[in-house]
Amino acid sequence: MALAAAATHNVSVEHHGNQVGATYTARADIRTKTIGAKTPNRMDNQRCQWTATIVVDRKLDHGPALARTVSSDKQFSGSEAGACTPGRQSGERNMAQYQDKIEAHLIAVAEADRAPLLAELDSVRALASN
Secondary structure (H helix, E strand, O other): OOOOOOOEEEEEEEEOOEEEEEEEEEEEEEEEEEEOOOOOOOOOOOEEEEEEEEEEEEEEOOEEEEEEEEEEEEEEEEEEEOOOOOOOOHHHHHHHHHHHHHHHHHHHHHHHOHHHHHHHHHHHHHHHHO
16 A cells, blocks of 8 residues: 655766766555454454555666665554454554654655665666676
């Protein structure tokens, strides 16, 4: 499942005199699990636990060559009363409260990815010149 409004961050790096633009996009991979018991003649004790893993994808402006998933280590979780059902969308409804943290994580990932991105561009350039 994706965030209602996917967070994006654009950066531009200089590589051997050329500007290379990269777009970082955050998306949420949401998993749900019903816990607790539902027994006849007793109060329902079920809860819907959800966990959202924030995945950051990188795409270069000039082509799909170095597009990849950069990070997937940030998680948010919560629970609601009742069983998880397909139309309930427990995690999606609650992700809006984490939007600021998701955007901050996205910017931090983009900054940390600068050196690996330049190294990947160097290796592609070295392969192209052979």
